[in-house]
Amino acid sequence: MEIKQAAMVGTLESSDIQISISPNPSKGISIELQSVVKAQFGDAIVATMTEVLESFGIKDAIVNAVDRGALEWIIRARMQSACCKATGTRFDWKGEDK
Amino acid sequence: MINAVGRELPEKIGDYIVKPYAGAKETIDAEKTVASRRKPSKRAVNGTKLMPDLKEAIKKTGLRDGMTISFHHCFREGDYIIGLVLSAIKELGIKGLRFAPSAVVNIKNPSIVDFVKDGTINRIQASGIRGELGDAVVEGLELAEPVILRPHGARPHTIETGDLSIDVAFIGASAADDFGNCTGQVGPNACGSLGYSFIDATCAENVVVITDNLVPYPCVPISISQMYVDYVVKVDQIGDSAKIGAGAARRTKNPRDLLIAQRAADVMAASRLFKDGYSFQTGAGAISIACTDFLAEHTEKAGIVASYALGGMTANIVEMHKKGLVNTLLCSQSFDAVAARAIVENPNIIEIDNSMYANMFNKSCALDKLNFGVLGALEIDVDFNINILTGSNGEMMSGIGGGPDVADGADISIVTLPIVRGRIPSVVDRVFTCCTPGSSVAVVVTEAGIALNPKHKSYEMLKEDLQKAGIKTVSIEELLKIAYSLTGVPKPIETTDKITCIVEYRDGTVIDVIREIKRD
Numbered sequence: 001m002e003i004k005q006a007a008m009v010g011t012l013e014s015s016d017i018q019i020s021i022s023p024n025p026s027k028g029i030s031i032e033l034q035s036v037v038k039a040q041f042g043d044a045i046v047a048t049m050t051e052v053l054e055s056f057g058i059k060d061a062i063v064n065a066v067d068r069g070a071l072e073w074i075i076r077a078r079m080q081s082a083c084c085k086a087t088g089t090r091f092d093w094k095g096e097d098k
Numbered sequence: 099m100i101n102a103v104g105r106e107l108p109e110k111i112g113d114y115i116v117k118p119y120a121g122a123k124e125t126i127d128a129e130k131t132v133a134s135r136r137k138p139s140k141r142a143v144n145g146t147k148l149m150p151d152l153k154e155a156i157k158k159t160g161l162r163d164g165m166t167i168s169f170h171h172c173f174r175e176g177d178y179i180i181g182l183v184l185s186a187i188k189e190l191g192i193k194g195l196r197f198a199p200s201a202v203v204n205i206k207n208p209s210i211v212d213f214v215k216d217g218t219i220n221r222i223q224a225s226g227i228r229g230e231l232g233d234a235v236v237e238g239l240e241l242a243e244p245v246i247l248r249p250h251g252a253r254p255h256t257i258e259t260g261d262l263s264i265d266v267a268f269i270g271a272s273a274a275d276d277f278g279n280c281t282g283q284v285g286p287n288a289c290g291s292l293g294y295s296f297i298d299a300t301c302a303e304n305v306v307v308i309t310d311n312l313v314p315y316p317c318v319p320i321s322i323s324q325m326y327v328d329y330v331v332k333v334d335q336i337g338d339s340a341k342i343g344a345g346a347a348r349r350t351k352n353p354r355d356l357l358i359a360q361r362a363a364d365v366m367a368a369s370r371l372f373k374d375g376y377s378f379q380t381g382a383g384a385i386s387i388a389c390t391d392f393l394a395e396h397t398e399k400a401g402i403v404a405s406y407a408l409g410g411m412t413a414n415i416v417e418m419h420k421k422g423l424v425n426t427l428l429c430s431q432s433f434d435a436v437a438a439r440a441i442v443e444n445p446n447i448i449e450i451d452n453s454m455y456a457n458m459f460n461k462s463c464a465l466d467k468l469n470f471g472v473l474g475a476l477e478i479d480v481d482f483n484i485n486i487l488t489g490s491n492g493e494m495m496s497g498i499g500g501g502p503d504v505a506d507g508a509d510i511s512i513v514t515l516p517i518v519r520g521r522i523p524s525v526v527d528r529v530f531t532c533c534t535p536g537s538s539v540a541v542v543v544t545e546a547g548i549a550l551n552p553k554h555k556s557y558e559m560l561k562e563d564l565q566k567a568g569i570k571t572v573s574i575e576e577l578l579k580i581a582y583s584l585t586g587v588p589k590p591i592e593t594t595d596k597i598t599c600i601v602e603y604r605d606g607t608v609i610d611v612i613r614e615i616k617r618d
Contacts, residue, residue: 015521036491037491037521037522038491039490039491039492039589039591040491040588040589040591041521041585041586041589043589068520069520069521070520071521071584071585072585
């Protein structure tokens with residue numbers, strides 16, 4: 001899927017994550033992460049975000065995330081919401097049951 | 099070598115010879131006489147010890163390059179004394195001092211890091227170095243030797259063995275007379291107990307009392323006597339009144355913290371030791387304060403009276419006393435304005451020497467009789483070892499305080515903590531820094547369950563009492579599983595080989611070291 005517009009979701013509250021996605025003119029995926037738990041969970045957070053991008057079939061995007069110690073489900077949900085907004089699609093709730 | 103809590107330690111760290119922690123001790127017989135640098139000498143000239151300013155007093159003490167200076171942290175984050183004294187020392191051009199306060203709290207203006215960078219200080223020993231200084235140290239701030247961190251009970255012992263020999267002790271006081279009788283209990287900047295300073299007053303070679311409230315002779319009450327004081331200096335302000343005497347902390351509304359506090363109080367109330375004359379120490383964290391309230395309810399309901407509360411006092415412990423739920427408060431520290439002023443108003447609220455509170459090398463200390471001790475922690479691991487110093491990124495979060503002393507001294511030591519904080523698990527496989535050995539921890543209380551330590555001396559008794567009261571327990575491994583299922587398994591923090599801090603246990607042995615954090 002293609003990024004149609006820049007999108008931003010989430011907040012900077014403790015235990016939340018703020019994610020912005022925009023088109024990547026130079027192609028490919030670029031993820032920039034700031035996190036209070038980067039030393040211990042940085043790789044896990046990037047892996048979660050990459051997985052969601054893949055599930056949306058997004059191949060070109062610039063992702064900026066500011067994580068305030070969110071749990072994995074929150075990161076996943078915020079990322080899914082960001083992808084929906086940026087691609088102008090609705091979330092496929094049926095996919096959840098697979 | 100590996101110590102009794104499985105920590106890898108070098109034999110020597112610079113000139114520091116490592117005595118590895120070897121397990122709990124029952125009795126101790128020291129070979130040496132108590133070391134004091136105090137000299138018989140007369141200081142009052144023309145009927146006063148008052149010096150015109152700090153610089154003059156510092157010159158009189160003969161402070162030179164490389165000597166050791168000490169302070170107390172009873173003014174907490176409101177303290178101006180450390181900044182005033184270090185600035186005066188710097189202006190006098192004295193360098194390379196060993197800085198040995200009872201603790202460093204987060205003092206930003208002036209920054210202690212700057213006094214390290216300009217060479218005024220080159221060595222540090224304290225119970226904690228919270229804030230800017232601590233963060234700079236774990237990031238590799240250049241010092242002549244690693245910082246030595248030790249619990250409150252270990253400091254007086256280290257001074258008495260002569261291992262920490264103080265040249266000049268600077269003692270801030272909220273009231274003092276011109277002969278040096280002083281206290282923290284009265285005056286506009288009252289901080290309450292001066293518990294940490296007694297050992298400095300009796301053992302340092304020079305004692306300088308600093309006040310902003312010079313009172314007619316004699317100062318009443320007398321916490322520290324004129325017989326130990328060399329010089330007195332009056333300054334404009336010893337601290338920020340709002341931060342020294344912060345009002346009583348409001349009870350937390352966080353339902354998770356309240357649940358943990360309630361459960362910790364339930365554990366105490368279920369114990370057979372919870373009977374007329376029981377004793378407790380709860381402390382000043384949000385969970386601890388709420389726990390005191392729940393303990394008061396249990397005490398009232400049971401129709402019993404506690405014999406004493408110990409350690410750092412809060413407004414709600416004072417309230418328990420006023421309600422007749424606890425006979426005596428032994429204050430080594432006062433955590434808020436209510437507790438600070440309560441000592442002069444109530445004959446059964448007593449200021450005590452921090453050494454009487456927690457020093458295991460005394461003929462006895464008050465902790466030896468304590469029934470219940472409630473402790474906070476950043477992390478606890480499957481061996482019940484506690485980390486109270488370093489956060490998830492290896493940063494310095496807190497001081498050791500009296501935690502290791504309380505855990506060891508109390509019949510039943512209760513660690514209270516939420517199972518996760520944000521994405522950081524609090525129950526872990528292995529704590530990053532071990533401050534308190536798990537063998538001294540009886541029970542851990544979280545919102546996800548209560549776990550008893552099968553290796554603790556009170557295990558069988560507590561297990562039976564909790565069963566009788568219908569309080570369910572889980573294993574620590576179960577708590578670990580719950581924590582990791584929420585957060586994922588954290589990647590270990592990477593360090594270099596450089597040791598930035600040595601963590602001593604209450605008996606003066608090394609329980610752990612903190613290595614410099616590796617950053618990309």
